[in-house]
Amino acid sequence: MTALPPPPATGCGAAPVLKQRGQREVFCGLTGIMWLHRKMQDAFFLVVGSRTCAHLLQSAAGVMIFAEPRFATAILEETDLAGLADAQDELDREVARLLERRPDIRQLFLVGSCPSEVIKLDLSRAAERLSQAHAPHVRVLNYSGSGIETTFTEGEDACLAAMVPVLAETDADDLLLVGALPDVVEDQMLGLLRAMGIENVRCLPARRADDMPALGPNTRVALVQPFLGETLGALTRRGARHIAAPLPLGEEGTTAWLAAIAREMGVDAETFARVTDAPRARARKAIAAAAATLEGKRVFFFPDSQLEIPLARFLTRECGMEAIEVGAPFIHRDIVGPDLDLLPAGPTISEGQDVDLQLDRARAARPDLTICGLGLANPLEAEGLATKWAIELVFTPIHFYEQAGDLAALFARPLRRRAALRLEAAE
Amino acid sequence: MKLAVWTYEGPPHVGAMRVATGMTGLHYVLHAPQGDTYADLLFTMIERRDRRPPVTYTTFQARDLGADTADLFRRACEDAVARFRPEAIIVGASCTAELIQDDPGGMAETMDLGGIPVIPLELPSYQRRENFGADETFYQIVRRLAAPMDRTARPTCNILGPTGLGFRHRDDVAEITGLLADMGIEVNVTAPMGSSPADIARLGAAHFNVLLYPETAEAAARWCEKNLGQPFTGTVPLGVGATRDFVNEVRALVPEAQRPSEAGLRLPWYASSVDSTYLTGKRVFLFGDATHVIAAARVARDEMGFEVCGMGCYNRELARPLRAAAKEYGLTPLVTDDYLEVERAIEALAPEMILGTQMERHIGKRLGIPCAVISAPVHVQDFPARYSPVMGFEGANVLFDTWVHPLVMGLEEHLLHMFREDFEFHDAAGPSHHGGKAVAQPEEAAPRATAPAGTDVVTWLAEAERELKKIPFFVRGKARRNTETFAAERGVREISVDTLYEAKAHYAR
Numbered sequence: 001m002t003a004l005p006p007p008p009a010t011g012c013g014a015a016p017v018l019k020q021r022g023q024r025e026v027f028c029g030l031t032g033i034m035w036l037h038r039k040m041q042d043a044f045f046l047v048v049g050s051r052t053c054a055h056l057l058q059s060a061a062g063v064m065i066f067a068e069p070r071f072a073t074a075i076l077e078e079t080d081l082a083g084l085a086d087a088q089d090e091l092d093r094e095v096a097r098l099l100e101r102r103p104d105i106r107q108l109f110l111v112g113s114c115p116s117e118v119i120k121l122d123l124s125r126a127a128e129r130l131s132q133a134h135a136p137h138v139r140v141l142n143y144s145g146s147g148i149e150t151t152f153t154e155g156e157d158a159c160l161a162a163m164v165p166v167l168a169e170t171d172a173d174d175l176l177l178v179g180a181l182p183d184v185v186e187d188q189m190l191g192l193l194r195a196m197g198i199e200n201v202r203c204l205p206a207r208r209a210d211d212m213p214a215l216g217p218n219t220r221v222a223l224v225q226p227f228l229g230e231t232l233g234a235l236t237r238r239g240a241r242h243i244a245a246p247l248p249l250g251e252e253g254t255t256a257w258l259a260a261i262a263r264e265m266g267v268d269a270e271t272f273a274r275v276t277d278a279p280r281a282r283a284r285k286a287i288a289a290a291a292a293t294l295e296g297k298r299v300f301f302f303p304d305s306q307l308e309i310p311l312a313r314f315l316t317r318e319c320g321m322e323a324i325e326v327g328a329p330f331i332h333r334d335i336v337g338p339d340l341d342l343l344p345a346g347p348t349i350s351e352g353q354d355v356d357l358q359l360d361r362a363r364a365a366r367p368d369l370t371i372c373g374l375g376l377a378n379p380l381e382a383e384g385l386a387t388k389w390a391i392e393l394v395f396t397p398i399h400f401y402e403q404a405g406d407l408a409a410l411f412a413r414p415l416r417r418r419a420a421l422r423l424e425a426a427e
Numbered sequence: 428m429k430l431a432v433w434t435y436e437g438p439p440h441v442g443a444m445r446v447a448t449g450m451t452g453l454h455y456v457l458h459a460p461q462g463d464t465y466a467d468l469l470f471t472m473i474e475r476r477d478r479r480p481p482v483t484y485t486t487f488q489a490r491d492l493g494a495d496t497a498d499l500f501r502r503a504c505e506d507a508v509a510r511f512r513p514e515a516i517i518v519g520a521s522c523t524a525e526l527i528q529d530d531p532g533g534m535a536e537t538m539d540l541g542g543i544p545v546i547p548l549e550l551p552s553y554q555r556r557e558n559f560g561a562d563e564t565f566y567q568i569v570r571r572l573a574a575p576m577d578r579t580a581r582p583t584c585n586i587l588g589p590t591g592l593g594f595r596h597r598d599d600v601a602e603i604t605g606l607l608a609d610m611g612i613e614v615n616v617t618a619p620m621g622s623s624p625a626d627i628a629r630l631g632a633a634h635f636n637v638l639l640y641p642e643t644a645e646a647a648a649r650w651c652e653k654n655l656g657q658p659f660t661g662t663v664p665l666g667v668g669a670t671r672d673f674v675n676e677v678r679a680l681v682p683e684a685q686r687p688s689e690a691g692l693r694l695p696w697y698a699s700s701v702d703s704t705y706l707t708g709k710r711v712f713l714f715g716d717a718t719h720v721i722a723a724a725r726v727a728r729d730e731m732g733f734e735v736c737g738m739g740c741y742n743r744e745l746a747r748p749l750r751a752a753a754k755e756y757g758l759t760p761l762v763t764d765d766y767l768e769v770e771r772a773i774e775a776l777a778p779e780m781i782l783g784t785q786m787e788r789h790i791g792k793r794l795g796i797p798c799a800v801i802s803a804p805v806h807v808q809d810f811p812a813r814y815s816p817v818m819g820f821e822g823a824n825v826l827f828d829t830w831v832h833p834l835v836m837g838l839e840e841h842l843l844h845m846f847r848e849d850f851e852f853h854d855a856a857g858p859s860h861h862g863g864k865a866v867a868q869p870e871e872a873a874p875r876a877t878a879p880a881g882t883d884v885v886t887w888l889a890e891a892e893r894e895l896k897k898i899p900f901f902v903r904g905k906a907r908r909n910t911e912t913f914a915a916e917r918g919v920r921e922i923s924v925d926t927l928y929e930a931k932a933h934y935a936r
Contacts, residue, residue, distance in 0.1 A: 023503070024486045028462025048428075050522035050552060055437040056465045075429045078553045081526070090428035098430065114460045114523035117489065147462025148489040148523070356510060375467030375479065382477030 004252055004317060011341040012309075015349050017331065022354025025375055026303060026329055027391075028147030029155025030111065031060050035395065036159055037070045039180040040205050042106040045071040046098065047145070048091065048123060049113030070105070072098070076115055087119075091126050092133070099138055106137065106209035109159060112144035139209065141166065151329040153227040153305045153394065156180060160204055163212070164234035167204075170214035174200040175265065176240065178232070179225035182397045183207065189224070189248070189400055192258060195275040196267045204231075215240055222261055224248060224399060226339070227306035229332040246338045249307075250314035250404050251283035256338070279401035286405020287318055293412040295320035300367035302376060303327040303353050304390035310339045311371070311393065312347065319408050323347035324365045327358065369411060386414045433766045433786055435741035435804055439550035440521045441466055442560025445643070446568070447517060448480040448591035449620035453568070454513035456504050458496075458531045459521035461486040473807050474592055483507040487524070497529045501538060508540045515572065515624040516540070517564060519548035544624065546571050556764075558642040558716070558742050561590055565619050566646035572624055575655050576631040582681045583613045585633045587648050587659070588640030589620035594719070594803040596620060596640070598816035603639060603664060606819045609687035610677060619643075631655045635680045639663065639818070641718050642742060665722035667694055667730050667823045692820040694827045698731055706831070710736040710905070712778040714761070714769055714787050715802025717745035719817075721752040723782050723801045726826055728756065737776045739763065766790075777904050780834065785809075797833035885914045887922045894924045909934045 030053055033045045047053050054073035074094050080087040091110075099105060108130070110123045123142040130140040143162040145155040160178065175198060177189065186203060193201050202213030217239035223232065226247055236242060245260035246253045255276060262272045299321045301308040308328045315321040325348040333340070340349075350358070355376075362370055363383065370380055370387045377387040388411055398407040436442075440457060447455040448470050457463070464484050470476045485503045487496045508516065518535040532547020546567050550560050565587075586603060589596035600621075604614050615633035616626045630651060636659040638648040648659040658680055664673035678684045697703060711733045713720045717740035727733040739761030740749050746762045753760040761772050770790045773781060781791045781798040785806040791798030800809060801817070816822040817829075887895070898906050906927070913930035914922050 022486075022506070023464075023484055024461040025464050025467070026461055027465055028460065030462065031465075051431075051434060051436075051438040051556065052440075052463060052522050052552070054431045054434045055441065056462060058433055059465055059469060069432065072430050072432050075431050076553060077429060078551075080428050081553060087428065094428055094430050114462065115526060118492070118523055118526045146489075147460040148487065148492070151461065356506070373468070374472050375464060376471070378471040378475060379478045 007342055008344040010345040012326075012343040012345055012347065012349055013337060013341040015340075015345060018348055018350040019352055020350070020354040020357055021352065022357060024151070024303075024329070024353045025355040025373060026353070027060065027152040027373070028056070028114070029145035029150030029152065029158055030056060030113065030147075031152055032145065032155030032159065033057060033071045033111065034060055035180055036156060036205070039183075040107065040207065040209075042104060042208050043070065043109060044098065044102060044105045044107070045109045045111055046095065047071070047073040047111045047113055048116045048121060049073055049076065049111075050115045051075055053113045053115075070102075076119075081119060087121055088126055088129075092130065095130055095134075095140075099134060106139070108134075108138055108140045109162070110140065110142040111155075111159075112142065112146055114146045114148050117144060117146045117148060139166065151303075153225070153307075154230075154330070156225070157228050157230045160228060160231040161234045163204065164215070164231065164238065167212060167238075168214040170216040171218055172200060172214070172216065173218045174202060174213075174220070175261065176202050176204060176213055176215065176219050176221045176235070178204045178221055178223050178228055178235070180205055181224055181399055185397045185399050185403060188402055192275060192279070192400070193261070196258075196262060196265075196271055198261070198265050198267065220261075220264055222257065223335060225307075226310055226332065226336050227330075229330075229335060232332075232335065242334070244334070244338055246313065246342060247307075247310035247336070248399050249310050249407060250318045251280055251287060251401060252318055252342075253310060253314060253339070254283070254400050254404065255280060276401075283401040283404040287408045290405060290408035290412040291319040293415050294369075294408065296322070297368035297415065298322045298324050298365070299411075300324045300362050300365060300370045301326045301328075302355075302358060302362075302370065302372035302390070303329040303350070304371070304373055305394050306330060306332070306336075307393055308371070309336045309343065309349075313339045313343045314407065315411060316344055317342060318404075319411070321369075321411075324367050325350060325358075325361060327351075327353065329353070369415060371411075386418055388414050431765075435764050435766070435784065435786065436557035437466070437469075438522055438552050439555045439557060439560025439563070440519060440552070441469070442557040442562070442643070443517065443519060443548055443550060443564040444470070444480055444482055445557070445561050445590040445592050446564040446619045447482060448476070449589065449593075450481075450618075450622055450624075452514040452623035452625070453481060454507050454511050454516045455480075455482045456500070456507050456516055456518045456531070456535070457482055457484050457521060458500050458503075458519070458524035458529060459484045459486070460488070460523050463521045463523075470591055473805055474810055475807070476591070480591070481511065481513070483511075485524070492527065496524075496527055497534060500529055500531050500534060504535055504538060504540060508543065513543065513624075515544040515546060515568075517546045517548055517568065519550055520552075522552035525552050544571055556742070559744060561643040562646050562744075565590075565644055566650060568619070568624070568627055569630065569647040570650055572627040573630040573651070573655065574628070576629065578634055579613075579615060579632050581613060582611070582683065583615040583633045584635050584637050584677075585615050585630050585651075585657075586617040586637045586639055587651075588638060588642075588644035589617065590640075590643050591620065592803070592805055593620070593640065593643070594716075594801075594805055594809055595815065595817045597810075598814055599639065599818040599822065601814070602816035602819035602821050603637065606664070606670070606674075606687050607637070607677070610674065610681075610684040612677065612681060612684055631657075633657060635659060635677075637677075641745060642716050663718055663722050664818050665719070665822060666726035666826065667692065667820070668725060669722055670819055670823065687820075689820055692823060694730060694823040697824075697827050703732070703831075706834075707732045709733045709780055709834075710776075710778045711780045711782055712736055712773055712776055712787075713738040713801070714740070714781070714783040716740055716742050717749040719802035721749060723826075724752060724756060726823070727782065727830075730823070731827070731830065733780070736778050737761065737772060739769065739772070777908055779902075779905065780830075782830065799830045799833050885911050885920060885922060888924075891922045891924050891927050894927055906931070 127140045127142040143158040219240040221240045222243045246256040248254040248257040312323045312326040327350040470480045485499045518531045535545045638659045651657045662673040664670040735756045741764040781787045782801045788798045910930040
C-alpha cells in the first residue's frame, strides 16, 4: 500500500479564521427533516411555522416524494398571531388529527421555526402536554430548526440533542455512534466494529423508537458527522465520554476514526489490521481512479454543512487537490480539530459568510472546482467556474471505506463532464 | 393554524422575487432570516437562470433580535445599492421580519440611496400568497414609475404579466409578440419580465395593454387603465377559439390591425382527423391557476372534444371568474389550496385524464390516471429547451401534442380493443410510446371470496369480475364505476355479467 503523506508539520489547527458578517447564503435547520424523516421510519416532523417553511421543505425535497411524506407544516395564520393561547389549542387539535390519521407514528417532533421563535410560541410546553395526552404510544419532542438559530445541518444537531434527555440510563460499558447515516452505510460501520470484536454498539438516531439507545457514565461516544456540537454537549453532560477523531470520510479518515475507537476499546493491532487491510486497499484503489482527475486541481468551499473541513482534508491529502478557501458555517473545534490538524496549511479558513465578498474572492481565485449551494452553482457555472452542489454531499452515502471512491467521484464528475462536452464545430 | 403537506403557492415575498428576477436594473432588499435564501435556488435550478436573483437578504439571526436588526437592514440597503447600482430598489419583509416590525419600507425611504426610487412593499405573509405578492409588487412598481405621456405614432401595446418562474412565460411572450407583429402592432414594453425601471417609466406610450397573466398583473393593468387611459385585453389567448377572440378584441381596439396568419395552426385539423376519434368524450379533470384552468377547459371541450367532469383552482383571488366559467360546464368548481382535498376530488371523480399542475401529476401517478401539466407551480420540466408556448396558434399546437401524449394513442387504442386477448396488451404494458417494456400478463389471481358485509355493499360475482378484466384498462375504471352506480340505483347487490352489460347499454352514448 502506498503511504499517504505524513501529517503536515503545520496543519490548519492554529491557522487564523476569517470571520465576516454579511449575507449568508445557506439553508435553515428545517432542511434536516429531509433526511431525518427517512432515517427514523416511525417519526413524524411537524414544523410550526409559516408558508415560507412549507415552501422551503417542498423546494428542498426537489422532487416531491411519492408517498405522503412524514413531515408537514402547521402554518401559522393571522388568528394564531393575535392570541398565543389559541395557537396551543390549535396545535393540540392538528396533532390529534394527524396522529389519528397516522397510527404508525411513534415519535412526533414539533419543530420550531423563525416565526414560532419570534412570537415565542412555547413548543416545549406543547410537547410535554401532548406527550402526556398521547402516551405511551407516541412520544412528543420539540426542537428548533429556525434559521435565526440554526444553519442547515444544525437542525439534525438540535433534533438529536432534544432526544438525549429522554434516553434511558445505563451503566453498561458501551459505544454510542451519533449522527444519521444511510442504513447501508450504518450497517457497514457496525460490521467493521463487530469484526473487531466491539459488540456493544448503539446508534443515535435509531431507526425506530423502540431501538433508542441508553446512556451512562461508561458510554463512549463517537461522532460520524461534524455538526453535532450541541448533541455532544448534551451527551457529555450525562457522563458519556467523547472519542475525538478525524471524521470517517475517505480511507485515511475512516482508518483514523476506527483506530481511535479501537484504541479506546482495547482492540489489538493485529485484529485491527486483519479487519481493515482489505477495505483500506479497496478504498485506495477506488479513490485513485477519481483522483487522477482531481490531482493538482484547486478547490474552493463555500459554507454549507460543516462537512467542509473533513472534506478538504480528504481532497487535499487523498486526492491531491489544493484547497484555496475552506468556508464553514460554524467550526466546532472539539469535533473537527483532528481534521484541521491534518489539513495542510495554506488555505483560508473562514467561518460564517458575507456571500458577496466571498464570491469576489472565488472569482479572483478562479478555482478549478467550487463547492457551493444550489443558489450559487448555475450562476458560477455561467461565469466559467466548475461547481459541485454541496447538498449532494449530505444526501449521498459518502462515509467509510466502501463509499470513499464514490466520494472522490462526486468531485471528479463536474470536471469530467466539462471535459466531455464538445460543442464547437468540428473544424 | 392549517396543516399543509405540499403548497401550490409560496409566500408573497417569493411573488415579489419573481417580479424582481424577471426584471433588469431592479434590486430587492429583503429583510429576512438566512433560511429564506433557499428561494434563490428556485430560479437558479428550476428555471436554470445563469445569475443570482437580484435579491439581498439581511439574514438576521436570533442574537440580532431586539438589538440592531434595523441597522442590519440599513447596511444591507447601502451595500446593495453600492454593489449592484440598481436604477430602483424594492424593499420589504418576509414572514419573520414582518413580526419584528422594523418597517423596512419606512426606513429605506428616509435613507440617502443616491436618489434612486425606493418602492416599499407591504405583503401580508400570514394572509396572502405568491400570486398576490407578484401582482402587488408589479402594481407598486408601475404606480411609482409610470406616468402619462404621448402615445407612439404607430399602434403599440404593452404585454403585462410575465415573470420569473412563470409557466411557459418565456415562449408565450415570444408567440404573442409575433402574433401582434403579424397584426401590425408593435410591443412597446413587456413587463415585468425583460423590462427595466426605465422601461416601466415609458409604459404610457402604448395605446393599450395586453393582460397576458391576470394572476400577476391585473392590478397594474387596472391602474394603467385608470391613470394612463390604456384599455386592456380581457381574453387570454390560450387555445384556438380564445386566440381568435383575442385577435377580435385587439382589432376592436385598433381598427387598422390586420388579421394574423393562421398558416401554422394545426390543432383544428389534428382534432378532426380520424385518429383523434378516440378522444371523444374522454372525461378530464382540470386544476391549476384560475386563468389556465378557465382557458384549458374551453380547449378541452370545444377543441379536443373531451368532457370536462371537474375543475378547480388554488388561487382564491380569481375564484369568481372560475365559478362563472364552471357554470358553462354545469360544474361547481373546487377552490382550495389543500392538495389532499384535490386528491380526494380526483379519486371520487375517477377522470380518464387530469390537466393539472406538477402536484396533480403526482396524484395521477398514484391513481394510475394520465396527466398533462397546464399550470404553475413549476418544475424543471416546465422549462423545456425547445420553443414550447401554450398561447397563440403555435401554443394550440403544443397543447394538442402535450395533452395527447400521456394517453394511449388513437390507433393503438383501437388495436387494444381488437386484440385484447393478446398477452402483451394488458394493463401493465402501458402506452407503447412511454418506454418500459411489455411484460407477460400475470396469472389471474384466484377469484375473490364473495362476502358482502353491509346491506349497501355491491359485490362482483367472480365471472363478472373476470369479464370486467377483459375490458381495456383505460376504460375499466369507468366501467366498474358505472356498473356499481347502476347496480346501487336499482338495489342490485350482486353484479353478474348481465348487470355489467345492462349498465353498459344504459350508459351508452
